[in-house]
Amino acid sequence: MVNSSQDFEDCSYDELATKHVSVRRVLGLFKAYSTRLIMMLILIVASSALGMASPFLLRAIIDDALPNGDLGFLALLAGSLIVLACLGTVIGVLQVAITSRVGQAIMHDLRVRVYAHLQSLSLGFFMTTRTGEVQSRIASDIGGLQALVTHTASELTRNVSTVVMTIIAMLALEWRLALFSFLVLPAAIWISHRVGKVREEITYEQQLRIADMSSMVQESLSISGIILARTMGRTDHLTRRFVRTSEGVAALEVRSHTAGQWQWAVIDLVLQALPASTLLLGSILMSQGTAAVTIGTMVAMVALQEQLLWPLEEVLRSGVEIRTTRALFARIFDYLDRPVETRERPGPTVLDRKSIRGAIRLHKVSFAYDGSQRPTIDDVSIDIPAGSHVAIVGATGSGKTTLGYLLARLYDVDAGSICYDGVDVRDLSFQSLTDMLGVVPQEPYLLNASIADNLRFARPDASDEDLIAAAKVAQVHEMISALPNGYDTLVGERGYRFSGGEKQRIALARTLLRRPRVLLMDEATSALDPVTERAMSQALETMDRECTTITIAHRLSTVRHADRIFVMDHGQLVEQGRHDELLALGGVYAEMVRSAL
Numbered sequence: 238m239v240n241s242s243q244d245f246e247d248c249s250y251d252e253l254a255t256k257h258v259s260v261r262r263v264l265g266l267f268k269a270y271s272t273r274l275i276m277m278l279i280l281i282v283a284s285s286a287l288g289m290a291s292p293f294l295l296r297a298i299i300d301d302a303l304p305n306g307d308l309g310f311l312a313l314l315a316g317s318l319i320v321l322a323c324l325g326t327v328i329g330v331l332q333v334a335i336t337s338r339v340g341q342a343i344m345h346d347l348r349v350r351v352y353a354h355l356q357s358l359s360l361g362f363f364m365t366t367r368t369g370e371v372q373s374r375i376a377s378d379i380g381g382l383q384a385l386v387t388h389t390a391s392e393l394t395r396n397v398s399t400v401v402m403t404i405i406a407m408l409a410l411e412w413r414l415a416l417f418s419f420l421v422l423p424a425a426i427w428i429s430h431r432v433g434k435v436r437e438e439i440t441y442e443q444q445l446r447i448a449d450m451s452s453m454v455q456e457s458l459s460i461s462g463i464i465l466a467r468t469m470g471r472t473d474h475l476t477r478r479f480v481r482t483s484e485g486v487a488a489l490e491v492r493s494h495t496a497g498q499w500q501w502a503v504i505d506l507v508l509q510a511l512p513a514s515t516l517l518l519g520s521i522l523m524s525q526g527t528a529a530v531t532i533g534t535m536v537a538m539v540a541l542q543e544q545l546l547w548p549l550e551e552v553l554r555s556g557v558e559i560r561t562t563r564a565l566f567a568r569i570f571d572y573l574d575r576p577v578e579t580r581e582r583p584g585p586t587v588l589d590r591k592s593i594r595g596a597i598r599l600h601k602v603s604f605a606y607d608g609s610q611r612p613t614i615d616d617v618s619i620d621i622p623a624g625s626h627v628a629i630v631g632a633t634g635s636g637k638t639t640l641g642y643l644l645a646r647l648y649d650v651d652a653g654s655i656c657y658d659g660v661d662v663r664d665l666s667f668q669s670l671t672d673m674l675g676v677v678p679q680e681p682y683l684l685n686a687s688i689a690d691n692l693r694f695a696r697p698d699a700s701d702e703d704l705i706a707a708a709k710v711a712q713v714h715e716m717i718s719a720l721p722n723g724y725d726t727l728v729g730e731r732g733y734r735f736s737g738g739e740k741q742r743i744a745l746a747r748t749l750l751r752r753p754r755v756l757l758m759d760e761a762t763s764a765l766d767p768v769t770e771r772a773m774s775q776a777l778e779t780m781d782r783e784c785t786t787i788t789i790a791h792r793l794s795t796v797r798h799a800d801r802i803f804v805m806d807h808g809q810l811v812e813q814g815r816h817d818e819l820l821a822l823g824g825v826y827a828e829m830v831r832s833a834l
């Protein structure tokens with residue numbers, strides 16, 4: 238089988254399904270709803286039992302009431318048939334209501350579990366997984382289970398119960414004719430098993446292709462994707478690529494629908510021929526004088542067969558459907574089983590927001606990305622006193638952003654420790670860490686909402702005055718006020734409506750709203766002109782002299798006034814000191830300053 242998704246490169250479908258899916262685990266999803274499910278089971282068994290009575294009433298009408306001209310008995314039997322039909326209908330309605338509710342509740346649980354679990358996975362997961370793939374698993378795979386949990390499961394129960402009861406009724410009615418009717422069963426079960434296996438594999442492949450398509454749309458029909466394709470003249474190529482993927486999806490859909498068509502047709506034919514063969518066999522038995530076989534018995538047997546065949550076919554088809562959902566469960570459970578790398582430890586240290594000072598200490602910190610040959614951060618020790626303004630500089634790829642990720646505990650260190658106010662970051666509660674640290678990342682990410690909503694994402698209870706104050710410090714208030722809709726202006730997809738510098742300043746205002754004790758700015762002012770940048774630094778200083786500020790920057794003019802500058806090179810801390818001290822040292826920093834001139 239073709240594995241086009243990167244997540245499955247090392248794992249065949251069978252291995253994946255065996256590893257993640259078990260009957261127990263799937264049944265576990267239904268556990269929380271066991272009371273309602275038991276109620277439904279009772280209703281199902283009751284409705285099948287009611288169904289069983291009809292052929293016996295029919296036999297009594299044909300063999301007793303009609304030949305004897307007993308109108309009173311006939312009316313009683315006919316009336317009973319009508320009452321049974323009414324009861325069956327009411328039970329059917331109740332059953333649909335319960336199954337839809339329980340089914341939707343299970344789907345909802347699963348969606349929320351996957352979403353919440355993905356929220357807690359490490360950055361590494363999102364760096365190696367396509368966004369479209371994630372969307373596809375939450376929407377398409379969980380959506381695909383809808384049929385199982387809302388329809389197939391209850392139908393299967395109902396049909397199995399009908400099949401079992403009908404088989405018992407048939408045996409009770411006339412065992413020879415009954416056994417003759419059952420001859421077809423083994424072949425039908427074998428065929429459905431084969432078709433189920435084929436469909437299961439096709440479904441898995443289909444979901445991979447749908448995820449490919451979703452990723453492709455997500456990647457190429459975003460603003461960045463459109464700009465890239467248009468400026469590179471690759472729109473036709475992308476369309477052709479999409480055509481190929483879409484053709485693949487269509488072909489698989491056809492295969493999935495036509496798999497086992499012939500086998501089903503043969504089963505259908507045999508089942509349709511069954512009533513005629515039964516009547517023939519019954520007549521032979523009658524002519525040989527078998528007393529138990531009467532016309533009424535034969536009519537009732539054919540009625541029971543009709544009652545058996547449809548549910549039996551449905552049971553077989555449900556078996557096929559359940560097998561295909563195994564492929565969907567495999568993909569969903571695979572996500573749920575991804576380990577959470579950075580966890581809050583039980584009973585974490587909670588810092589009182591008011592007493593947070595903002596001192597940071599990195600002690601012999603080392604870190605390597607998965608699969609990386611050499612450490613990205615190599616034995617780095619840094620002391621940042623509370624309230625100081627420090628800078629981290631270094632050549633591109635020297636590990637500055639990675640150091641920021643470690644400070645924000647987006648990854649855990651491999652060796653050494655990072656402490657805030659003397660507490661190891663791994664012991665801090667997540668809430669204390671976010672109270673402590675505000676991060677303005679290299680690429681500001683704005684939500685597709687108004688500017689005010691974007692700012693309030695950081696602090697939902699912020700007043701309009703708070704928003705304006707933060708925007709003023711970030712030097713963006715004037716720009717926002719000049720917009721026709723001011724703070725209510727919609728940012729648009731990923732904030733493309735704004736310039737790079739405007740986005741950076743909105744992102745900074747957003748972080749400032751949280752009033753962090755430590756502000757980490759990773760190239761957060763790289764798109765600003767020097768005058769605006771200077772005004773912002775001054776505003777930041779006057780806003781909160783106590784705030785510890787860490788600036789990661791390429792532009793050395795940004796950092797020359799820092800209390801301390803840390804110089805990184807190939808993951809190591811090679812120099813540290815004030816601007817003039819480092820210049821006097823004549824090392825890496827001095828060389829960077831020289832080449833920047």
Ligand SMILES: Nc1ncnc2c1ncn2[C@@H]1O[C@H](COP(=O)(O)OP(=O)(O)OP(=O)(O)O)[C@@H](O)[C@H]1O
Binds near residue numbers: 609613636639
């Ligand atoms: N997810 C990742 N997996 C593997 N290697 C990575 C990953 N992210 C970054 N790296 C590598 O780690 C090194 C340090 O990257 P980092 O982004 O920390 O550098 P930087 O100093 O911030 O660079 P720049 O100034 O260009 O932003 C680089 O060689 C980079 O290729």
